[in-house]
Amino acid sequence: MSSVAYQASRNRSLIWVMLAALTLAACGGSGGRAVVVDRSYENQTQTAAVTGGYVVRRGDTVYGVAQKHAVSTRALIDWNKLHPPYLLVPGQTLRLPQRRTYTVQRGDSVYAISRQFKVDMTTLVRLNNIPQPYTIHVGQSLQLPANAAPEEQVASRPPATSEPRPAEPARQATASSTTASPISKPAAPTRVVTVPRPPARAGNGFVWPVEGRVISSFGSKTGGRHNDGMNIAAPRGAPVRAAENGVVAYAGKEIRGFGNLLLIKHDGGLITAYAHADSLLVNRGDVVTRGQVIAKVGKSGDVDSPQLHFEVRRGTKAVNPSQFLPS
Known part of the structure; x- marks a missing residue:
């Protein structure tokens, strides 16, 4: 599948989804003949x-x-x-x-739940009308998207604590596991990475995140699909640059379809996304400057050629990146 066709056919959203409806025209009769309408399906x-x-x-x-x-x-x-x-x-x-529901447990966050069930965080937020800063409460019932991972695919988690724990290999457990052998050495505490306030922006607009050719622009596509950003073809390994001063809010590959992904939060409520990278050069919480190399172009995720998927969002709403980029 070509990268352009992929963008047109796949539901985009870090996720983050806006779809246009397909319009089907009804067939009419001709030549003065009566039109026979099959309504047998209504009985089903x-x-x-x-x-x-x-x-x-x-x-x-x-x-x-x-x-x-x-x-x-x-x-x-x-x-x-x-x-x-x-x-x-x-x-x-x-x-x-x-549709399924999930009851919030102590230590949960919207992001952690989205990772647990392998769904887009933005979809989870929209589905449950969770306002910024996306605070949830113990005992709150959240509706899960229909494409959430089945229970058997969701790894069981240890009891939630006030701090996140590093990933561990799965261990067998039984109802009598309270008498399990003691752990010889306690795990070292994990450092909580906080995201600082974004620095002031350096200019009015953005710089292009990569040098290349736009192969899919923002907006509606054939088949009722929608691209929430733009896709820029570039050689594998080409530098990906931060469009503006900001702070890395997410760096990882857990969001389905986007491969290696960066989300950078900017002053003024804007967020930029950089997907399908070959490698990420910054981490969550890092402060980046306008034009800084933050990743390398690749084809991770659901694309078949090296490219960068670039999005600009104001809150959770996707906006056309072209209005921020120099012509």
Whole structure:
């Protein structure tokens, strides 16, 4: 799959998703003949509802069905193994992704929960209407996106503490594990990395994060897809630069599809994202300066050629990067 087609067909969002609906025109009769409309599928609606499905009606789109049933478009596509351009046929039965909930535990954060269930943090925030600074409380019930990892794929966690613990190899446990052998040496405490306040911006706009060719611009694409940023083709290993002074809010590869990803928070509420890197040269909490090399171009994540996916966000809303970049 080409990188451009990937951007057009994949649900983008660090995540971070805005989709346009597909419009299907109804077919009309011609030559004065009566138009015969097959409505036999309407009799299947009740049966499908009982079995947790939905029978497609005339004029339905993937986006519309997802919105109607409060599920993500990506999850609906994945559950039904749909393929571009995602056209639906009246009478077709769709499986509806099952929604789940999670009860917040002591020490949880929105980010930690998103990593635990392998979902985009922004989707989790939007689904539960969590306002900034995204504070959650013990005992709070959160709705999980339909594409959240099944329980059997979620690694069991040790009891939450006030500080995060480093990842450990999985260990077997039983109901009688309270009598397990003592640990010979306690683990060293983990240093909590805090994110400082972003420094003042150096200019009015941004510098280009990489030298290359734009292969997918911001906005709607064919098939009802949407690119929340832009994709710039560049040689593997080419330097990726910070678009403006800021502080690294995230550095990792846990968000599905984006590969090695950086999120940089800037003064004034803007956030820039740099995805598909070959390597990351800065860490969470680092203060970076405008033009500083922060990563190397690569093709990690769901792309098949070296490129940088670059996004600009104001809060959780994606904005067109072109309005900040020199022409």
